Amino acid sequence: MSAVQIAPLQASDLAELAAAIRTDAVYAHLGGKAPAMQRFASGLQRALAGPPEHRRTERWLNYLVRAADSGQVLGQLQATVHDGIAEVAFLFGADSWGRGHASHGLRWLQQEVVRSCGPVDFWATAVPANLRCQALLARAGYVAVAPADAPRLLSYDDGDLVFTHRPPAA
Known part of the structure; x- marks a missing residue:
């Protein structure tokens, strides 16, 4: 994996990010087609x-x-922190798949959330067909749970798989 730079997303990054991730190849893993610009x-x-x-x-x-x-823009990382939890998400362009960028980004994001928001439990959702996402989450220590056992997740849509990760105590 080559080194990456991670910085807060700015409105001025929109066109470059769209060029990297707004493709049907990427959105097929989210259960649909790339949205209109x-x-x-x-x-x-x-x-x-x-x-x-x-x-x-x-x-x-x-x-x-x-x-x-x-x-070159590779992708984006997101976290929504609420009610003592953090919902995390990542979206990377197909050109960067399989190179460790998303794994590195997810580890960085978890550390950044704890640094800026304090200790939380991490949650993620994935559509059942997104095997790449599920494998990445498993490698990162996330485990699948029944949606009924999850807290209120803002990113959850009916039919999604739900994953959680509780980092070890420091």
Whole structure:
């Protein structure tokens, strides 16, 4: 794996991020097709604006991942911290799959969440067909749980698989 740079996602990163991840190959793993650019852009703009007024106790963390050598955008990392938990997500362009970038990014994201928000339990969801995501989560120490055993997850859609990871105590 080549070195990566991780920095807060900015609105000015939108076009580069779209070029890297807004593809049918990537979105097939999410259970659909790549969204139109306007829908993609508005979703990222909502994420960057932060939680709505009625959910101000949440923290929305959004990061951009670049290759350190070339500066090429590889993908994004996200965490929504609420109610003592962190829901994590990652989305990387197909060109960077299988190179360890998402695994490295997920480890970094977990450390960043603990550093900035304190200790939490980590949760993630995946569509059943996304075997790559499930394998990455398993390698990172996440275990599958029944959706009924999970707390209220903002990222959960009916039919999703649910995973949790409780980091060892320091």
